[in-house]
Amino acid sequence: MNFAKKILCIGAGYVGGPTMAVIAAKCPQYKVTVVDVNPARIAAWNSDALPIYEPGLSDVVKQARGRNLFFSTEIDAAIDEAEIIFVSVNTPTKSFGEGAGKAADLQYWERTARNIVKVSKGDKIIIEKSTLPVRTAEAMSSILNANEKGIHFEVLSNPEFLAEGTAIADLNNPDRVLIGSQLTPEGLKARDQVVEIYANWVPRERIVTSNVWSAELSKLVANAFLAQRISSINSISELCEKTEADVTEVSRTIGMDSRIGSRFLVSSVGFGGSCFKKDILNLVYICRSYGLTEVADYWESVVEMNEHQKRRFVKNMLRAMFNTVAGKRIALFGFAFKADTGDTRESPAIDVAIQLVKEQAKVVISDPKALDNAKIDLASCIDNVEFVKDPYEAAKGAHAIAVMTEWKDYKGLDYGKIYAGMERPAFIFDGRNVLDHKALFEMGFNVFPLGQPALKHLKTV
Ligand code: UDX
Ligand code: UDX
Numbered sequence: 001m002n003f004a005k006k007i008l009c010i011g012a013g014y015v016g017g018p019t020m021a022v023i024a025a026k027c028p029q030y031k032v033t034v035v036d037v038n039p040a041r042i043a044a045w046n047s048d049a050l051p052i053y054e055p056g057l058s059d060v061v062k063q064a065r066g067r068n069l070f071f072s073t074e075i076d077a078a079i080d081e082a083e084i085i086f087v088s089v090n091t092p093t094k095s096f097g098e099g100a101g102k103a104a105d106l107q108y109w110e111r112t113a114r115n116i117v118k119v120s121k122g123d124k125i126i127i128e129k130s131t132l133p134v135r136t137a138e139a140m141s142s143i144l145n146a147n148e149k150g151i152h153f154e155v156l157s158n159p160e161f162l163a164e165g166t167a168i169a170d171l172n173n174p175d176r177v178l179i180g181s182q183l184t185p186e187g188l189k190a191r192d193q194v195v196e197i198y199a200n201w202v203p204r205e206r207i208v209t210s211n212v213w214s215a216e217l218s219k220l221v222a223n224a225f226l227a228q229r230i231s232s233i234n235s236i237s238e239l240c241e242k243t244e245a246d247v248t249e250v251s252r253t254i255g256m257d258s259r260i261g262s263r264f265l266v267s268s269v270g271f272g273g274s275c276f277k278k279d280i281l282n283l284v285y286i287c288r289s290y291g292l293t294e295v296a297d298y299w300e301s302v303v304e305m306n307e308h309q310k311r312r313f314v315k316n317m318l319r320a321m322f323n324t325v326a327g328k329r330i331a332l333f334g335f336a337f338k339a340d341t342g343d344t345r346e347s348p349a350i351d352v353a354i355q356l357v358k359e360q361a362k363v364v365i366s367d368p369k370a371l372d373n374a375k376i377d378l379a380s381c382i383d384n385v386e387f388v389k390d391p392y393e394a395a396k397g398a399h400a401i402a403v404m405t406e407w408k409d410y411k412g413l414d415y416g417k418i419y420a421g422m423e424r425p426a427f428i429f430d431g432r433n434v435l436d437h438k439a440l441f442e443m444g445f446n447v448f449p450l451g452q453p454a455l456k457h458l459k460t461v
Pocket of ligand 2: 160161162163164165223226230263264265266267268269270271272273274275276337338339
């Protein structure tokens with residue numbers, strides 16, 4: 001069959017997989033191929049058990065796979081064939097050398113770029129889909145265009161704003177699609193080609209174009225602003241616990257101010273996910289490299305507030321449980337960084353579990369989708385952790401339950417039955433404020449919500 005465009009995505013992860021599946025489903029006239037260096041991942045994309053969990057994803061994949069959506073490990077052949085290449089390989093925070101712990105590690109991106117140069121026989125449009133530090137497109141353009149074959153590569157930035165758990169809905173109906181390009185005639189021509197892809201289903205007024213540097217920076221800044229709001233409300237949750245105020249009431253009131261808004265004001269045990277921390281630290285690193293010390297310190301404190309929120313959650317548990325959890329069974333309800341995903345990258349549950357193990361607690365992890373990832377995250381202390389999918393089983397014989405993820409399932413559990421099987425006194429620490437605290441208290445639990453007064457039967461805690 002003759003396809004109108006041949007599109008390739010390198011990197012079949014949380015971003016590349018769902019994005020390409022939606023493009024293929026919306027645009028049957030294009031051939032969309034997704035390649036990855038990891039053969040197991042590609043095999044999973046070609047099976048019924050997709051490598052990532054995302055509501056609605058499997059229907060979209062089924063609709064297009066084999067028709068105009070293909071998952072493959074034949075990277076070189078796919079590069080050669082494609083006119084438009086999205087690059088969505090991971091850009092983790094650098095773990096070594098200059099900028100360790102802050103700057104983005106660009107080795108996968110650069111290796112991918114060099115491979116594109118090596119196997120290409122004609123001009124191509126290369127699109128940054130990974131979140132990258134500002135001005136990476138320039139570096140990539142230099143590497144790509146240093147070829148001696150006379151091939152021209154136009155580098156664009158098309159950052160992803162989808163959130164995990166709602167990726168398919170976000171892709172189907174995005175607030176905005178951002179496409180950054182150079183403002184040269186070639187850049188604008190390439191930009192129009194990418195606009196044309198999204199215009200198949202996104203209203204034209206929501207497709208925003210900008211210069212390539214603004215596009216790169218907009219992505220980091222959007223995540224930094226969102227995370228900043230959570231750190232702000234989380235800082236207030238601590239103050240609420242010291243006073244008679246209730247963080248959910250404070251958040252409701254200020255959220256009704258349309259200038260502030262209600263989204264991203266839900267206090268939690270801390271924000272996680274692959275992007276917020278990494279992107280803020282990236283922004284901090286860029287600011288420091290320009291000598292903007294105050295700006296860097298300011299944004300760094302958003303991450304620091306998040307670390308503090310996780311630490312103090314465990315401190316509160318310790319204090320409530322008579323200053324020791326050694327030998328006590330503690331069930332963590334949820335391990336994913338938020339509900340509706342199996343992703344655990346930077347999940348606050350990782351730090352909470354590790355701190356509890358250091359306090360010699362017997363930690364039991366329960367989660368409907370994230371247990372496989374949890375086992376990898378907790379490899380360093382796996383002998384002291386149990387993994388039990390069923391929350392009833394996990395809580396059996398426990399001294400405490402700590403809610404880490406706001407899975408809907410946890411609201412509907414029979415807590416009377418759970419309470420009956422637990423040690424006394426029984427504690428619940430609700431790191432997401434999702435349970436019915438009053439009802440739990442009446443059953444006999446000592447309940448510790450976030451940023452709200454604790455409901456205790458004990459006089460001593
Ligand atoms: C990643 C980044 O974390 C994020 O900053 C960016 O916005 C998009 O890419 P994600 O899709 O969640 O997000 O990452 P991940 O699930 O790790 O997927 C990346 C994939 O690229 C992996 O499957 C990996 O095997 C693949 N990869 C990596 C390659 O195919 N080639 C490489 O050289 C390196
Ligand atoms: C985020 C951005 O939303 C998305 O636009 C960007 O492209 C990638 O990063 P994601 O990491 O999938 O997406 O999750 P998000 O829904 O933003 O949640 C991030 C973290 O913040 C989660 O741990 C979540 O539980 C926490 N959160 C979110 C809160 O603690 N309170 C809130 O009010 C909202």
